[in-house]
Amino acid sequence: MQLRSTLLPSLGVFAAAARHQNLAHAAEELHLTASAVSHHVRKLESLLGVSLFQRHARGVTLTTEGRQLADAASVALADVAAVAGALHARGDVVPLRVTTLHSLAYCWLVPRLPRFFAAHPQIRVEFDSSPTLARFDDNGPELGIRYGAGHWPGLISHHLMDEELFPVASPALPGLQGITRPEQITGLPMLADLGPQGWRDWFREAGVHGPQLPTPHVFSDSTDVMRAAVYGLGAALARKHIATAYLQRYELVRLPGPAMRARLAYYVVHAAHRTLSPAGQLFLDWLKDQAKDERTPMPAVPDELLGRPPAG
Structure with a gap:
């Protein structure tokens, strides 16, 4: 059956009476008279055609039907209260949409975010790390x-940090122990991404000319290259800001050169x-501070999460 909206107040009164199993106590909680509480309960009983309470000299007790309705009413009212509380809380929440690179988010940004959220708990950031370039229209992200x-049409760019590249590999990679010079790296299996600078550029920088380079395994995402190196698939030419977390955890080591x-x-x-919104400006300024604060080491994953016994 469909419950008319005019009976919803009676349902709320009944839920309080059922919780107390005492009409007088329910009336005190609801700031009503006991007769008003009784009126609401009888109104429900009349509509449903069942008795919700057994009335006796010492008060009231729920009938079987009353218990069923009381359980359902308490769950429904709790759900409504939870949603109402969440809606009220949203009035203090400031949304911010940011698009970023998956590799930088995974290795550099996410480990630092607790600092930002602790300082600005009211800001809720929605991150997008999809590989496609986002459109910064009125419905798009605010920051990227x-x-x-540093030049993109229609966008204002703020320099965040420079990058450098160097070779890394898993300490468990076979043959690594004998590598003491850059030219010896050509004897290792190699990994590469789709970046504009690759192994040939680095060997030229290292003064190594002429050796035949092995054909590398190629990954489109820098994070995948790092994970492949961690699992011993080969040596990778890594970006500093992407590799730092792996180096600090000794999952990778830097090679000569x-x-x-x-x-x-x-x-x-x-x-x-x-x-920019105030939240967007705060996040922009915070990113710049994080990029230039070389004194603050990259947060490392605890040893126990890596399967190593705690230090000390």
């Missing part, structure tokens, strides 16, 4: 982190036609 030359300055860099971008 990109790796490039120079760090080659990357031609591209990381930038924070936003639409030229939109003024």
Whole structure:
């Protein structure tokens, strides 16, 4: 049967009476008279055609039907209260949409986010790390982190940090122990991504000319290259900001040779036609602070999460 909206107040009164199993106590909680509570209960009983309470000299007790309705009413009212509480809380929440690179988010940004959220608990950030370039229209993200030359039509770019590349490999990679010079790396299996600078550029930087390079395994995403190196598939030419977390956890080690300055860099971008919101400006300023704060080490994953006994 369909419960008319005019009976919803009676259902709320009944739920309180059922919780107390005492009409007077329910009346006190609801700031009603005991006769008003009784009226609401009888109204429900009349509609449903059942007795909800057994009445006796010492008060009331729920009937079987009353217990069923009381259980359902308490669950429904609790759900409504939870949703109402969440809706009320949203009035204090400030949304912010950010698009970023998956590799940088995984290795550099996410480990630092607790610092931002602790300082700005009211801001809720929605991150998009899909490989497609986002459109910064009125329905798009407010901020983005990109790796490039710093010039994108319709966007304002803020330089975040430069990048450099150097070779890394798993300490368990066979043959690694004998590698002491850059030219010896050519004897290892190699991994590569789709970046504009690769192994040939690095060997040229290292002063190594002429050796035949093995054909590398190629991954489109830098995170996949790092994970492949961790699992011992070969040596990888890594970006510093992507590799740091793996180096600190000793999942990867740096191989002999120079760090080659990357031609591209990381930038924070936003639409030229939109003024940044206060939340967007806060996040932009925080990103810049994080990028230049070399004193703060990259947070490391606890030893126990890596299967190692705790230090000390």
